[in-house]
Amino acid sequence: MLETERHRIILSAVQERPVVTVADLCALTGVSEATIRRDIGQLHLAKKLRRVRGGAEAIAPPQFVGINARPFAVNQTLHIAEKRAIAQAAVDLCEDGDAIIINGGTTTFQMVHPLATKRMQVFTNSFPIAEHLLKQSKNTVLLPAGAIYREQNIILSPFDADGSSHFYAKRMFMGCRGLGPLGLMEGDPLLVQAEQKLIGQADELVVLADSSKFHQRSSLLLCPLNRIHTVITDDGIEDRTASMLEAADIRLIVAEIAASDRQKRAEE
């Protein structure tokens, strides 16, 4: 058993399980405890894992920081004022009783707050959105089948056939990574899959994109512009971008940022 081989096994085991004991690793590699301890020591110094008494654990256990804190804490604060205003404008399009689809994302997540007082039928592939609406509102919440992907925080079925096929809605709301002349772009292949399953289940496709999104580019083209019916953005949008959207026959809604949020935007 080579040293690097062991290291690979140890790292693999640590990733898989929340914790591994020294004895576990002995059994797994067939070497003595002393060697395992030495290995753990090395890997600890190399910051590949955290050494704990009795064994080792993965560095930065996800449940204590990432997911649990706030959904997508990183992106959450970026352009928050714009996102909030855009989300508000999006919810303003709806009324009680409507059936809508909300695709997961940090922008669309902001819709949960204005939705708290509504009573609608909300289909979403976002676990945090579902959780929030369930706890904080009286909306009917519907989910697609699938596995919960922790990083993206969405529910996605590995099977094409599964999913949302029975749910049709008046509108589908989605965010994106970028929005350009070519169409809607997304950064994560998983998100592309999730979104493509949902597009077509609604009469109207509404894209929520703060004005910074018009300068973002990505390699994954989700759909062309003409699939989009409505874009909601903030007043940072440039005239030529607005022209481009109008040329594609897209309804453009420019959301007013709440006065109390203006300072926040300035701070960024």
Add this chain to the structure above:
Amino acid sequence: MLETERHRIILSAVQERPVVTVADLCALTGVSEATIRRDIGQLHLAKKLRRVRGGAEAIAPPQFVGINARPFAVNQTLHIAEKRAIAQAAVDLCEDGDAIIINGGTTTFQMVHPLATKRMQVFTNSFPIAEHLLKQSKNTVLLPAGAIYREQNIILSPFDADGSSHFYAKRMFMGCRGLGPLGLMEGDPLLVQAEQKLIGQADELVVLADSSKFHQRSSLLLCPLNRIHTVITDDGIEDRTASMLEAADIRLIVAEIAASDRQKRAEE
């Protein structure tokens, strides 16, 4: 039991309820009160929870207000010691990597704590179970499609075709309203629907039923006894009931109630 493993379980338990007692955590982890106190002290210093007299509480006061005053809460405390022991025994049947199905219910919910340190594939129609496992463990979590029913706290599709058809598991764990010579009985038609969708997706059907369930009757018969492979219960089970189960060729597992929890049972 590794220290970090304990910490995980403690945090898991603290999330679920507003407060957990030292005795609760003893029962859950199988260590002494002194150790639990030390652990709580550490986690308190690390600001992972708040130490209170008699136990610990979550650091972030639960945000859910009136709405999610879960119907769970009522049943949650009933026969809690038995349920916990039974759930522990259920999880003991599993090992990392297994694919299992967990049907929603208060008994099965208790499985989340021992599951906190596992790494399995868990398919569940229970939103609270999914939520907890997502936040507190590294298990893969899979969901069926459907609407979230608030009262029962489960996800159920109004369409027969939808659902879990692609997920097969080694074992399915479920609770019930009652268990008698006729078979498995449930109290809520919605639960019957949900459970019938899942039965048959697993090699082995494991029923978690504390001994009080053997005296419950209900009008809704879910399935006959011969569909059940294993029953896990507590030592309150009567001999003639045990005989009945064995006559039906059911494996019977009697879970040991943790010593520190015995008093609780006496109180009820």
Add this chain to the structure above:
DNA sequence: TCATTTTCAATCAAAAACGCGCACAATGCA
């Protein structure tokens, strides 16, 4: 208020985990 019960903190002994040194085997290099 006081007695009783419950919970907590301190202490200590046993057990487990750890680190160190050394011997030995394996490997690489001249």
Add this chain to the structure above:
DNA sequence: TGCATTGTGCGCGTTTTTGATTGAAAATGA
């Protein structure tokens, strides 16, 4: 082949953790 280097396992003393005990402190109830 001879030699150096590295990796590995074992023994033993040290450190850490754990559970039981005991007395103090806090809560409870009359």
